[in-house]
Amino acid sequence: xxxxISLTEAESRLKNGEIKGWGLxxxxxxxxxxxxxxxxxxxFMASAAITAEAMxxxxxxxxxxxxxxxxxxxxxxxxxxxxxxxxxxKMNKLxxxx
Amino acid sequence: xxxxISLTEAESRLKNGEIKGWGLxxxxxxxxxxxxxxxxxxxFMASAAITAEAMxxxxxxxxxxxxxxxxxxxxxxxxxxxxxxxxxxKMNKLxxxx
Numbered sequence: 492x493x494x495x496i497s498l499t500e501a502e503s504r505l506k507n508g509e510i511k512g513w514g515l516x517x518x519x520x521x522x523x524x525x526x527x528x529x530x531x532x533x534x535f536m537a538s539a540a541i542t543a544e545a546m547x548x549x550x551x552x553x554x555x556x557x558x559x560x561x562x563x564x565x566x567x568x569x570x571x572x573x574x575x576x577x578x579x580x581k582m583n584k585l586x587x588x589x
Numbered sequence: 590x591x592x593x594i595s596l597t598e599a600e601s602r603l604k605n606g607e608i609k610g611w612g613l614x615x616x617x618x619x620x621x622x623x624x625x626x627x628x629x630x631x632x633f634m635a636s637a638a639i640t641a642e643a644m645x646x647x648x649x650x651x652x653x654x655x656x657x658x659x660x661x662x663x664x665x666x667x668x669x670x671x672x673x674x675x676x677x678x679k680m681n682k683l684x685x686x687x
Contacts, residue, residue, distance in 0.1 A: 551653040
């Protein structure tokens with residue numbers, strides 16, 4: 492079973508800078524990313540897609556041109572789970588290495 | 590300059606079945622696609638991304654797991670352009686060949 496995280500705990504971990512660039516929006520982890528162009532934006536998405544599939548934990552995301560807005564939440568239960576923080580952390584590593 | 594298409598013309602062309610599966614939503618061409626799983630959904634997005642980049646005409650799209658919702662519009666002008674119909678047609682071909 493997925494380890495659930497309370498909003499209070501999530502806020503505290505975000506405040507501590509565990510996953511920089513992420514906030515909370517509608518109870519989900521949320522980050523907006525801007526890239527120099529579409530190719531780089533989609534390149535990040537492709538890398539993140541492989542990571543997400545390997546974790547069997549998938550983002551909700553919106554892309555237009557050089558922007559990618561990402562929401563992370565466990566879809567089968569409410570709230571947030573440890574997997575959301577894990578995927579956010581892995582996406583941050585991808586963003587750092589681009 | 591991009592050839593603009595009026596909403597009346599767009600509705601007429603959609604009714605004639607020029608780009609099956611597409612409708613109008615908030616003045617944009619719109620299609621919702623469902624795939625058997627995330628990999629196939631993202632595989633379609635990757636193919637469509639390459640097509641879009643080659644046309645220098647990019648979609649607004651949202652993905653969660655096996656669903657991809659696509660909106661097409663020229664971003665620099667209002668309304669719809671010939672490029673939107675062209676990209677929709679190319680995406681339909683990709684969907685047929687998956």
